[in-house]
Amino acid sequence: MSSLEEQIAAIEEEIRNTAYNKATQLHIGRLRAKLAVLRLERETRAKGKGAGAGYGVRKSGNATVGIVGYPSVGKSTLLNRITAAESETGAYDFTTLSIIPGMLRWGGASIQILDMPGLVPGAAKGRGRGREVLSVVRSVDLILFLIDPEHTNLRALVTELEGAGVRINQRPPKIVVQRSDRGGLTISSTVRLTHLAGGAAGQIAREFGFHNGQIVFREDATIDQLIDVLAGNRVYVSAILAVNKSELLSPPERARLLPELKPYDPIFVSAQNRTGLDELVERIGGALRFIRIYVKPPGRPADKNEPVILRRGDSVTELLRRLPQELERTFRAAQIWGPSARFPGQTVGRDHVLADEDVVTVVVARGSARAAG
Ligand SMILES: Nc1nc2c(ncn2[C@@H]2O[C@H](COP(=O)(O)OP(=O)(O)OP(=O)(O)O)[C@@H](O)[C@H]2O)c(=O)[nH]1
Ligand SMILES: [Mg+2]
Known part of the structure; x- marks a missing residue:
């Protein structure tokens, strides 16, 4: 055999x-x-x-983004530019050997960005830190593919991820x-x-x-x-694409790259020269599809300055997870005013899918503490 x-x-x-x-x-x-x-x-x-041991990253923030790309395309430089992290950078491959997190603020949300070791074809067989990187990629909310003028073979990266059960920009x-x-x-x-x-x-x-x-x-x-x-072990993750070191590319060279990168609409950035980074951060925030939920304690107005940040598709269940445990335990129903309500004050259960700018009151079982905000 x-x-x-x-x-x-x-x-x-x-x-x-x-x-x-x-x-x-x-x-x-x-x-x-x-x-x-x-x-x-x-x-x-x-x-x-025990592959992957020691690679666990504690997730934090409202969503997690993983920077995925070949060695030396500038992943660590980019992380350092858009967050306060200090990930080591170097003009040689595999400078980064572990997962380095940084935090980015976007609107009212905080986004965790993970810098990772470079990914190379054959990763699933254990090349580079391949298996460990792949297992982290499986857990992120958004992949930020990063390529540069010398490493433009996005297809090979996607194939590697697909082989590891990651489905990109697809629905189950x-x-x-x-x-x-x-x-x-x-x-x-x-x-x-x-x-x-x-x-x-x-x-x-x-x-x-x-x-x-x-x-x-x-x-x-x-x-x-x-x-x-x-x-049965597939994960469905969204992805966007950025081309780093783009100060090295003339406009016609950029245009010539596009067909190879379809269906992505890449953002051209230079981490070194700090160009394109605002647009990139906007795209990251947009792709994560955040929604703002205002919690309204019974009999009082909602505090519109402090939304709970969730993601599109999240339901009352995810909201409860972010509120004091007391409310989760004594939850009886939720009342909704706003875009997801069929009429103002609609009473719904845990499975109700929320929408951006919903106002929600948590109704608790009688005899338990009043709902808090
Ligand atoms: N010309 C140019 N060089 C850059 C840019 N961004 C990063 N570099 C350089 O590219 C090299 C690699 O950068 P890193 O940030 O270490 O790349 P990495 O993708 O994290 O590499 P690994 O950790 O080895 O996978 C360094 O010499 C950087 O100074 C850029 O926008 N333009
Ligand atoms: Mg690095």
């Missing part, structure tokens, strides 16, 4: 050597499924060996999977499947040892999306 790495390499090679067309589509899909299963195995083994597929002990596999869909018709879904599922249970498609998913759901 060949080693795990050899099996992975062999399948990767077979995929590279198979022309993709209608006839080979399912075959390639099954190879990708096999690859996903082997990579899960590799991850499990790496965890057993609308596929529901339920395993059971017996009864065979039932596959149903609420829409017509154009990529996974004619038993393809079942064949992919079997690669994962999934023989009994249910798969329900609520969208016309691709083979890769089904593999993602079956693998």
Whole structure:
């Protein structure tokens, strides 16, 4: 039996050597499924060996951004420019050997920025500090890709992250999977499947040892999306792109870079000369989609100077986490005035999704302390 790495390499090679067309589509899909299963195995083994130990970063602030890029593109210089951090910089690769945090203020929010060791293709196999970097990337709210005029191969970085289960600027597929002990596999869909018709879904599922249970498609998913759901360890992260050292590029040189960087709309910066940094910070704040929630104690006006900062998609549950524990424990309902309320003062539960500038009163069980603000 060949080693795990050899099996992975062999399948990767077979995929590279198979022309993709209608006839080979399912075959390639099954190879990708096999690859996903082997990579899960590799991850499990790496965890057993304690990879990533000592790399834990305490998250703080309202959101966390990771700067991801090849060695020496200027990640540490950039961190030092936009935060008060002092991360070592140097004209040689792998200057940074651990995760260095800095803090950035944006509106009423604080954003944690993480500088990391450079990422290189082969990281998932352990090149550089690859595995550790990848595990941190999996936990951030936003990736800031940083490239420079000498390192423009963004695609290779994205491929490396994808291999580690990171899905960039994508939504989780609308596929529901339920395993059971017996009864065979039932596959149903609420829409017509154009990529996974004619038993393809079942064949992919079997690669994962999934023989009994249910798969329900609520969208016309691709083979890769089904593999993602079956693998189960995918994370969905947004990303933006900046090009550093851009003082070295003439306007035509910048324009020539753009097709290679699609679909990103890169921001050209120079960490050294401090140009483009305000626009970059604006983009970071915008991409994090913060919302401001005003807490209104019962019978009193809301304090509009001190919003609780949450992120779009957050619900009353996330709000409660940021309020005194007492309120979380005695919570009975929330009352909403503002954009997410169907009418002023609407009573909602923990799952209610909040909107920017909502005013919220937490209603607590009778007999417990009054709601605070
Ligand atoms: N010309 C130019 N050089 C820069 C700029 N920003 C950083 N540098 C230089 O690029 C080199 C690498 O910078 P670092 O900030 O250490 O790069 P890094 O991406 O953190 O590198 P690793 O930690 O090794 O991955 C240093 O010599 C910096 O002075 C810039 O905007 N323009
Ligand atoms: Mg560095």
